[in-house]
Amino acid sequence: MNLHILIVFSILVASSYANTIEFDYCVADPALPHGPTGYACKDPAKATSDDFAYSGLRTPGNTSNIFKFGASLGLVAQFPALNGLGISIVRGDMDVGGAVPLHTHRVSELIVIVEGTIIAGFIDTNNTAFYKTLEKGDLFVIPPTLEHFQVNVGKIPSVLYASFSSPNPGVQIISNSLFQSDLPTEIIQKITLLDPAQIKKLKRVFGGTN
Ligand SMILES: *[C@@H]1O[C@H](CO)[C@@H](O)[C@H](O)[C@H]1NC(C)=O
Ligand SMILES: *[C@@H]1O[C@H](CO)[C@@H](O)[C@H](O)[C@H]1NC(C)=O
DSSP states (O other): OOHHHHHHHHHEEEETTHHHOOSSSOBBBBSOOEEEEEEEEEOOOGOOOOOOOOOGSSOOOOOOOOOOEEEESSSTTTTOOOSSSSSSEEEEEEOOEEEEEEEEESOOOOEEEEEEEEEEEEEEOOOOOEEEEEEEOEEEEEEETEEEEEESSSSSOOOEEEESSSOEEEEEEEEHHSSSSSHHHHHHHHOOOOOHHHHHHHHHHTOOOO
């Protein structure tokens, strides 16, 4: 490792969003260590125009699943130039009658509807539900960490783009966390008051055990 690379590497392993003060950009090098503040940068002198473009969202998400929902991801893992920039984007496709199941992220989310009619909503920590029917061109914002969802209530498949205030917003889907895990049915019953037969049924659907 030559001195120049070593210096870039050392600075960027300790990088934060503040790395934009030291550099114009910090295209992730996934081969270098990944820490709480993101990835280390590839050598800025080696960045190319291709690093700053990503075509993966031309492809719709795969909706062949129980929710009739599919996502195409434009997060730092797919689009390394997002590293350190505090932003990312996902394309969400819903078939007619489809839904984005109740889920959370670590950060804020702003969605724009580009096709169809959907209901988007979230539930705040006071258990107040906010939801709205949205048409093509409309925006909806979801504050960080709150449980939220979308439902296609139109007569055609819907498309939306969801942007995030992090290159790696994380996602936790409530149904999957409960029913795809090996958390025992007795515990889930205690902590949700759901009927054990319903829990076992959903564990079979989602692939959970116990
Ligand atoms: C979509 O997902 C289904 C179910 O996992 C799978 O069988 C199918 O091959 C996928 N289609 C595409 C185009 O990837
Ligand atoms: C919390 O919800 C209750 C109704 O359940 C409402 O009366 C109250 O104004 C809400 N508080 C806030 C801060 O939104």
